[in-house]
Amino acid sequence: MPDLLTDQRSSGDGPIDGVPARTSHDAIQRRRRLDRRSVLVFVLLSLIAAGSATLFLTWGVNGYWDYALPRRLEQLAALVVVGAAISVSTIVFQTLTENRILTPAIMGFDALYILIATTLVFMLGSETVVGISSVHLFALNAILLVVVATLAYRWVLTDTSRGLYTLLLVGVIAGTLFNSFSTFMFRVMEPSEYDTLLTTLYASFNLIDTTVLRIATALLVLGIVAAVMMAPTLDVLTLGRDRATALGVDYRRTATKLLIIVAGLVAVSTALVGPVLFLGLLVANLAYQLTRTQRHSITLPAAILISITALALGQALLQHVFNYAGTLGSIINLVGGTYFVILLVMESKKT
Amino acid sequence: MSQRRSVVAYAPWLALATLVYISLFVGVINIDLRSVLTDPDDRHVLIYSRVPRTAALALAGAAMAVSGLIMQHLTRNRFVAPTTAGTVDAAAVGLLVATVWFATAPVMGKVLIALIFALAGTAVFVFIVQRIRFKDVVFVPLLGLVLGGAYRAIAEFAAFRHELTQALNSWFTADFSGIIQGRYETLWLAGLVAAAAYLFANRFTAAGMGESFATNIGVNYRLVMAVGLAITAFSTAVVVVTVGAIPFLGLIVPNLVTMALGDNIRRVLPVTALVGASAVLACDIFGRLVIAPYEIPVGTILGVLGSAVFLYLVMSRKGRFANA
Numbered sequence: 001m002p003d004l005l006t007d008q009r010s011s012g013d014g015p016i017d018g019v020p021a022r023t024s025h026d027a028i029q030r031r032r033r034l035d036r037r038s039v040l041v042f043v044l045l046s047l048i049a050a051g052s053a054t055l056f057l058t059w060g061v062n063g064y065w066d067y068a069l070p071r072r073l074e075q076l077a078a079l080v081v082v083g084a085a086i087s088v089s090t091i092v093f094q095t096l097t098e099n100r101i102l103t104p105a106i107m108g109f110d111a112l113y114i115l116i117a118t119t120l121v122f123m124l125g126s127e128t129v130v131g132i133s134s135v136h137l138f139a140l141n142a143i144l145l146v147v148v149a150t151l152a153y154r155w156v157l158t159d160t161s162r163g164l165y166t167l168l169l170v171g172v173i174a175g176t177l178f179n180s181f182s183t184f185m186f187r188v189m190e191p192s193e194y195d196t197l198l199t200t201l202y203a204s205f206n207l208i209d210t211t212v213l214r215i216a217t218a219l220l221v222l223g224i225v226a227a228v229m230m231a232p233t234l235d236v237l238t239l240g241r242d243r244a245t246a247l248g249v250d251y252r253r254t255a256t257k258l259l260i261i262v263a264g265l266v267a268v269s270t271a272l273v274g275p276v277l278f279l280g281l282l283v284a285n286l287a288y289q290l291t292r293t294q295r296h297s298i299t300l301p302a303a304i305l306i307s308i309t310a311l312a313l314g315q316a317l318l319q320h321v322f323n324y325a326g327t328l329g330s331i332i333n334l335v336g337g338t339y340f341v342i343l344l345v346m347e348s349k350k351t
Numbered sequence: 352m353s354q355r356r357s358v359v360a361y362a363p364w365l366a367l368a369t370l371v372y373i374s375l376f377v378g379v380i381n382i383d384l385r386s387v388l389t390d391p392d393d394r395h396v397l398i399y400s401r402v403p404r405t406a407a408l409a410l411a412g413a414a415m416a417v418s419g420l421i422m423q424h425l426t427r428n429r430f431v432a433p434t435t436a437g438t439v440d441a442a443a444v445g446l447l448v449a450t451v452w453f454a455t456a457p458v459m460g461k462v463l464i465a466l467i468f469a470l471a472g473t474a475v476f477v478f479i480v481q482r483i484r485f486k487d488v489v490f491v492p493l494l495g496l497v498l499g500g501a502y503r504a505i506a507e508f509a510a511f512r513h514e515l516t517q518a519l520n521s522w523f524t525a526d527f528s529g530i531i532q533g534r535y536e537t538l539w540l541a542g543l544v545a546a547a548a549y550l551f552a553n554r555f556t557a558a559g560m561g562e563s564f565a566t567n568i569g570v571n572y573r574l575v576m577a578v579g580l581a582i583t584a585f586s587t588a589v590v591v592v593t594v595g596a597i598p599f600l601g602l603i604v605p606n607l608v609t610m611a612l613g614d615n616i617r618r619v620l621p622v623t624a625l626v627g628a629s630a631v632l633a634c635d636i637f638g639r640l641v642i643a644p645y646e647i648p649v650g651t652i653l654g655v656l657g658s659a660v661f662l663y664l665v666m667s668r669k670g671r672f673a674n675a
Binding site for chain 2: 163165166168169170172174175176177179180181183187188274277304325326327329331333334336338340341345348349
């Protein structure tokens with residue numbers, strides 16, 4: 001993580017802070033304090049995340065290490081992959097749309113992935129689909145999601161005539177539409193087809209689909225590398241669309257690239273645990289609050305650490321303390337939904 | 352002009368009559384007008400299954416469409432309906448409570464509990480909306496949808512603990528395939544309440560003009576608001592308990608009708624009821640035919656249709672929707 005930080009400072013902030021007048025003594029002092037703060041935040045977050053992961057791995061094993069550890073490691077890996085994918089996709093998406101409320105999940109990306117997966121089964125028929133390996137199926141779904149989501153959302157998002165709330169409402173309804181359409185196709189399918197595909201299409205935190213873990217991890221790494229490489233551009237985008245354009249960012253091209261990254265990462269998380277509506281919103285906002293900066297070299301890893309903590313600790317507590325009293329997904333939706341209402345009300349009072 | 356008026360006035364009745372006729376004679380068992388008169392078995396099918404189902408469809412459709420119309424007038428927002436104000440989700444929470452803790456209660460008892468929750472859930476929504484000074488037209492339904500999502504998350508959490516997840520899902524998707532005589536009669540109450548709304552029509556219009564205006568012309572604003580919300584909450588509760596929620600119907604039907612006929616609620620209300628009934632009947636007939644002998648529930652079909660129309664209304668927010 002630290003190399004990311006140093007690497008970032010020279011390239012990312014050059015165009016923003018390059019104006020001589022602003023590199024005053026005062027500003028440098030402030031920057032130092034911020035850096036010290038973010039190092040501290042990182043150390044703490046890493047410790048907590050590592051602690052949560054250890055807890056998840058070791059709690060209540062009762063000596064059955066040979067049996068428990070490999071299974072739990074695999075599950076932990078999936079949780080880490082999901083957490084990272086959701087964090088990065090959310091922050092990139094929020095930077096692109098210039099606000100802290102919109103997230104890919106709320107805008108219907110997850111629902112679109114399910115719709116595409118269902119449509120594929122519907123078109124090809126279950127016999128064909130069962131013949132295709134799940135890895136190939138995932139790749140096909142991911143590619144289709146990237147193409148469809150990038151085209152559709154670039155059209156919706158780059159039209160600046162719509163306000164934030166309209167955009168948000170459009171996203172929420174679009175998500176409902178995608179979900180309803182998936183349900184519709186499910187109903188039309190033969191009951192037997194429906195049964196065989198239920199497990200492959202509907203993963204959850206209690207039923208992680210680990211068959212695609214490797215390819216999902218590969219896609220995640222690809223997405224993160226791309227996001228880190230574009231971090232300087234993302235930092236410039238936080239200045240606002242007009243200023244970013246004035247500073248030489250080709251907005252439409254950048255938007256396309258970023259949406260491709262976001263869609264790829266959404267495919268990763270949705271394939272492993274299904275749609276998670278509000279995790280991205282929670283961890284991204286928590287990361288902004290803790291790090292108090294807009295620099296992506298800092299916010300991205302912080303959000304990843306927070307979501308790993310939330311998922312590993314949440315799942316561990318759920319299994320051992322609350323005896324599976326609920327699903328992790330529904331708890332996240334409950335907390336996140338309430339937080340979302342508060343965010344909305346606060347945002348509307350601001351304007 | 353009068354020629355055109357009369358066509359507009361009769362068209363909804365004609366459409367409803369046609370759909371009722373089709374609904375009576377479409378299904379797994381083939382019956383027709385002549386066989387009903389001669390064959391007692393066919394008559395049995397008609398009386399115990401087809402007539403109740405058709406009546407249930409028409410009543411639920413009319414009640415939900417009228418509920419939406421009232422809500423839109425009272426909140427002065429075209430995008431507010433039971434689906435987008437948290438009413439449906441709150442009613443489902445209530446039904447869950449009724450199922451878990453009052454399992455032996457009769458249907459009307461469950462309706463009552465669902466009604467209390469629906470009222471409370473909608474009241475929270477209205478409370479928040481009234482406290483927000485700045486009101487973007489789309490902000491209000493957005494808030495309602497998100498609030499509804501929070502209610503739903505509570506319901507899902509509780510349903511998971513009591514192994515009622517499947518039942519919960521069925522409450523959000525209207526399905527009329529199980530309707531036979533003796534299982535739908537509560538819907539008559541919803542229909543009756545929706546018809547009673549006609550008596551208050553002018554007062555809803557006045558209340559929609561704002562509290563001070565309504566008070567000035569002698570209308571008890573708070574009472575009318577309470578009556579309006581009670582009517583919508585009751586209709587929603589009955590429909591959710593009896594057949595499951597009909598998504599977005601209360602949103603799209605009143606919008607389409609007022610687009611064609613204007614905003615005079617006294618004139619629009621009966622047409623809204625007729626179109627609402629026709630829409631649900633049409634969707635159910637389609638659902639019965641498309642994968643016969645299986646069926647697709649009305650809720651699933653209207654989930655697709657309703658959200659598509661809603662999306663269109665929001666995206667093409669020009670002219671009348673700009674400051675609706």
